Amino acid sequence: xxxxxxxxxxxxxxxxxxxxxxxxxxxxxxxTSKHSxxxxxxxxxTKAVMAVCAPTDFKEACVKSLLDASPKSTEPLELIKLSFNxxxxxxxxxxxxxxxxxxxxxxxxxxxxxxxxxxxxLMIDAIDDLKKCVDREFSVTQVEVYVEDxxxxxxxxxxxQQTCLDSFEEIKSSLMRDMVNIFKTSRELSSNxxxxxxxxxxxLPNSNxxxxxxxxxxxxxxxxxxxxxIPTWVGPHARRLMAEAPKEEEEDHQ
Ligand SMILES: *[C@@H]1O[C@H](CO)[C@@H](O)[C@H](O)[C@H]1NC(C)=O
Ligand SMILES: *[C@@H]1O[C@H](CO)[C@@H](O)[C@H](O)[C@H]1NC(C)=O
Ligand SMILES: *[C@@H]1O[C@H](CO)[C@@H](O)[C@H](O)[C@H]1NC(C)=O
Numbered sequence: 001x002x003x004x005x006x007x008x009x010x011x012x013x014x015x016x017x018x019x020x021x022x023x024x025x026x027x028x029x030x031x032t033s034k035h036s037x038x039x040x041x042x043x044x045x046t047k048a049v050m051a052v053c054a055p056t057d058f059k060e061a062c063v064k065s066l067l068d069a070s071p072k073s074t075e076p077l078e079l080i081k082l083s084f085n086x087x088x089x090x091x092x093x094x095x096x097x098x099x100x101x102x103x104x105x106x107x108x109x110x111x112x113x114x115x116x117x118x119x120x121x122l123m124i125d126a127i128d129d130l131k132k133c134v135d136r137e138f139s140v141t142q143v144e145v146y147v148e149d150x151x152x153x154x155x156x157x158x159x160x161q162q163t164c165l166d167s168f169e170e171i172k173s174s175l176m177r178d179m180v181n182i183f184k185t186s187r188e189l190s191s192n193x194x195x196x197x198x199x200x201x202x203x204l205p206n207s208n209x210x211x212x213x214x215x216x217x218x219x220x221x222x223x224x225x226x227x228x229x230i231p232t233w234v235g236p237h238a239r240r241l242m243a244e245a246p247k248e249e250e251e252d253h254q
Contacts (some may be wrong), residue, residue, distance in 0.1 A: 047075035052083070055193035055199040058103035065090070065189055084133045087193050088227055090186040091130070091161070094179045095123045098182050111171040120224070126190075129153040133197075143201060150197040158190045164216035 046063075049071065053062035065086040069102045071079055098119070106116040161183060168176035175200060 004066050044074055045071055048076070048079060052079045052196055053192070056070050056195045058188035058192055061185055061188045063193045065185075066191075080193070080200065081134055083152075083189065083193050083196055085131050087132045087157075087186060087189040088127050088134070090189050091123055091183075094183045094186045095120065098179060099190075101182065102178050103180075106173075106175055109173070111112070111175045112168070112175055115167040115171055115173060116175075118167050120162040122164040122167075126157040130158070130190075131159040131191075131192075147197060147200050151194065153192040154190065154197055158187070158194065161187055161190060 039152065046067065049063055049066045050059075053059050053066070056062045062083070066079060066082055069082050069086050073079070099117075103116055106112040133150050135151060157236055164181055165176065165183070166180055
C-alpha cells in the first residue's frame with residue numbers, strides 16, 4: 001500500500017511537472033507567434049532610426065524620441081519629418097511644464113516675470129518655425145531650396161529657444177537653471193533636427209554627394225569642410241547651443 005502511495009505521489013508530481021512544461025511550451029509558442037511578425041518590423045524600424053540619427057549630437061535623445069513616436073515609415077525623409085513633429089511636441093510639453101513649475105515663481109519678481117512672458121512668445125515662435133518645416137512639401141529635384149529653407153527655420157527655432165534662456169541669464173535669475181533643465185530635451189531635439197536636415201542631401205536616394213553639380217555641390221562641400229563640425233551659416237546663438245556640452249550648461253549658471 002505504501003509503495004502504491006509513493007507511486008501515486010510520483011505520478012502526480014510527474015504529471016504536474018509535465019503539465020507545467022506543456023503550459024510553458026504553449027505560452028512560449030503563443031508569445032513567440034504573437035511577437036515574431038513584429039520583431040522584424042521593430043528591427044527594421046530601429047535600424048532606420050539609428051541611420052537618420054547617425055549625424056546627430058544627441059543620439060540617445062534622437063533614437064528615443066523617434067521610437068516613442070511609433071514611426072509608420074522607414075523612409076529617411078518621413079523619419080526626419082517625424083523628428084520635427086517630436087521636437088514641436090517637446091517644446092510644447094516643456095512650455096506647459098514651465099508654465100506650471102516656473103511661472104508661479106517668476107510672477108513674484110518683475111524682472112523674471114518679464115523674462116518668462118518673453119520666453120512664452122519665443123517658444124511659440126520656435127514652434128512656428130518648426131511647423132514650417134513639417135508643412136513644407138517638396139520633390140527631390142527641389143532638394144537644394146528645401147534644405148536651404150529647413151536650415152533657416154531650424155536655426156531660427158534654435159535661436160528663439162536660446163534667446164529665451166538668455167533673457168533669464170541677463171537678469172541673473174535663479175530660475176535660469178529650472179528653464180535649462182525643462183527645455184533640455186527640446187533643445188537637444190532641435191539641434192538633432194538641424195543635423196539631420198543638414199545631412200539630408202547625403203541620404204536622399206536621388207542625391208549623390210560625389211556626383212552633385214552646381215550650387216548643391218558647393219553647399220555640400222561647405223557642409224563637409226567646416227572646422228568645428230558646425231555648418232558655417234549657423235548663427236552665434238545656435239552655434240553656442242550646438243557646441244555646448246549638455247553637462248556644462250547646467251554647471252554654468254548655478
Ligand atoms: C506631423 O504632424 C502633422 C500635424 O500634426 C501631421 O499632419 C503629420 O502627418 C505628422 N508627420 C509625421 C511624419 O508624423
Ligand atoms: C500644445 O499643447 C496644447 C495643450 O497643452 C494643445 O492644445 C496644442 O494643440 C499643442 N500645440 C502643438 C503645436 O502641439
Ligand atoms: C554617384 O555619382 C557617381 C559619379 O558621378 C556615379 O558613378 C554613381 O553611379 C552615382 N551613384 C548613384 C547612386 O547615382
